[in-house]
Amino acid sequence: MNLQQDLAQRDFKHIWHPCSQMKDYEELQPIVIDRGRGVYLYDKNGKEYLDIVSSWWCNLLGHCNPKINESVKRQLDRLEHVIFANFSHEPAITLCEQLLEVIPDGLEKFNFSDNGSAAVECALKMAFQYQFQTGRPQKKRFMCFTDAYHGETIGALSVGSLDLYAKIYRPMLMDTIRVKAPNCYRCPYGMCRDCCDAACFRDAQLAFEQYGEETCAMIVEPLLQGSAGMRIYPPIYLKKLRELCDRSHVLLIADEIATGFGRTGKMFAFSHTGVSPDIMCLSKGLTGGYMPMAITVATNEIYQAFYADYHEGKAFMHSHTYSGNPLGCSAALAVLKIFREEPILKNAAKRATYLSKKLQEAFGSHKNVGEIRHIGLIHAIELTPDKKTKSEYPSKLRIGYQIYKKALEKGLILRPLGNVLYFNPPLIICEQEIDQAVSICRECIDEVLGDI
Numbered sequence: 001m002n003l004q005q006d007l008a009q010r011d012f013k014h015i016w017h018p019c020s021q022m023k024d025y026e027e028l029q030p031i032v033i034d035r036g037r038g039v040y041l042y043d044k045n046g047k048e049y050l051d052i053v054s055s056w057w058c059n060l061l062g063h064c065n066p067k068i069n070e071s072v073k074r075q076l077d078r079l080e081h082v083i084f085a086n087f088s089h090e091p092a093i094t095l096c097e098q099l100l101e102v103i104p105d106g107l108e109k110f111n112f113s114d115n116g117s118a119a120v121e122c123a124l125k126m127a128f129q130y131q132f133q134t135g136r137p138q139k140k141r142f143m144c145f146t147d148a149y150h151g152e153t154i155g156a157l158s159v160g161s162l163d164l165y166a167k168i169y170r171p172m173l174m175d176t177i178r179v180k181a182p183n184c185y186r187c188p189y190g191m192c193r194d195c196c197d198a199a200c201f202r203d204a205q206l207a208f209e210q211y212g213e214e215t216c217a218m219i220v221e222p223l224l225q226g227s228a229g230m231r232i233y234p235p236i237y238l239k240k241l242r243e244l245c246d247r248s249h250v251l252l253i254a255d256e257i258a259t260g261f262g263r264t265g266k267m268f269a270f271s272h273t274g275v276s277p278d279i280m281c282l283s284k285g286l287t288g289g290y291m292p293m294a295i296t297v298a299t300n301e302i303y304q305a306f307y308a309d310y311h312e313g314k315a316f317m318h319s320h321t322y323s324g325n326p327l328g329c330s331a332a333l334a335v336l337k338i339f340r341e342e343p344i345l346k347n348a349a350k351r352a353t354y355l356s357k358k359l360q361e362a363f364g365s366h367k368n369v370g371e372i373r374h375i376g377l378i379h380a381i382e383l384t385p386d387k388k389t390k391s392e393y394p395s396k397l398r399i400g401y402q403i404y405k406k407a408l409e410k411g412l413i414l415r416p417l418g419n420v421l422y423f424n425p426p427l428i429i430c431e432q433e434i435d436q437a438v439s440i441c442r443e444c445i446d447e448v449l450g451d452i
């Protein structure tokens with residue numbers, strides 16, 4: 001038995017992996033990763049894997065990026081952590097000042113936590129308390145999109161809509177109002193996402209007419225519903241939503257956990273819209289995928305609703321042990337420095353054009369590829385048994401999982417979402433690495449679909 005197999009067996013004895021049917025591991029053992037460099041990971045036997053999913057969308061600038069490594073190492077020798085209530089440190093302070101330069105206008109108060117779901121919980125509680133403390137105690141409910149994903153904790157699941165993650169827990173969850181999300185590939189109005197006026201916004205208007213009065217906030221994944229299958233919708237929708245929220249005193253929460261830090265081609269998805277949310281959730285790319293850290297950023301107006309003499313009891317009594325962790329801040333500072341010093345967005349835009357072209361060549365006329373869509377460097381391929389009807393493969397075939405397993409054999413980490421394959425690589429990927437990924441992807445699709 002080799003080292004990889006030995007470790008995999010020991011892993012299987014004790015580790016309950018995230019988002020996994022552990023019985024699947026009988027057949028597909030965990031791959032024990034030893035080291036990483038750039039877009040590549042290496043297992044214990046030295047086998048190379050191209051990480052086209054950025055290790056769950058968080059690795060932004062490559063594994064073991066020398067500049068981020070250096071920054072974290074330097075911080076490690078000064079201070080690893082300190083209580084963040086009444087204490088602070090320079091990395092956190094500088095980080096907020098520098099984030100202020102890149103986030104949408106109007107957002108200026110930073111509340112730290114340690115993962116994306118926690119940032120969403122924080123946003124929901126903040127919005128609820130804000131409404132209560134500004135004379136709108138009737139606003140107690142949240143609105144979200146159908147097919148939304150905002151994390152796995154109870155509040156985050158409540159504003160999520162994917163049965164796969166939430167269904168069993170429904171009896172524990174909040175009663176949330178769901179607005180039909182834009183679905184451009186299967187647009188009910190027969191429009192196309194690049195030239196429409198968001199006719200589907202009608203659904204939001206109807207929901208606001210009916211429930212606006214009792215709604216405290218609407219949360220969205222801006223422009224990209226990631227877990228739903230990398231569904232992309234146009235900025236015009238968010239502009240209209242901004243107006244509607246303003247008219248109804250409903251706060252707009254942007255979950256930029258997946259879209260932040262250049263993933264959509266601009267620094268943030270909201271940067272495409274010309275408007276700002278009231279609250280923004282950041283995580284994943286924030287630390288380049290190095291450390292578990294998240295921030296919920298709010299407007300000064302929201303902050304002021306909590307700012308009062310202690311006895312008024314208006315404080316936001318919300319905390320996490322690891323709030324503001326200095327190591328996380330040092331990684332995030334290094335990420336922002338790299339964005340300032342290197343043409344990351346410009347290069348990523350070039351790679352996006354290249355990847356679009358390659359995918360078009362490989363799959364443009366493929367009989368089972370319904371749509372190739374992209375925003376920034378994120379590209380998705382929607383598989384369908386029938387391009388005309390846009391029907392879906394039955395989930396029991398586990399098409400995505402079959403492709404995933406094939407790709408792993410060939411050294412590509414491609415983790416489809418149902419029938420949607422996607423590329424969401426570190427922004428520093430190069431053309432030759434793109435070629436390799438597209439070519440393996442093509443082989444896997446043909447081998448798996450050829451067998452059906």
Ligand SMILES: *Cc1c(COP(=O)(O)O)cnc(C)c1O
Nearest residue numbers: 115116117149150151255257258
């Ligand atoms: C990943 C993700 C989350 C949850 O973040 P965790 O760190 O996994 O808790 C929330 N919202 C979106 C849009 C995400 O992609």
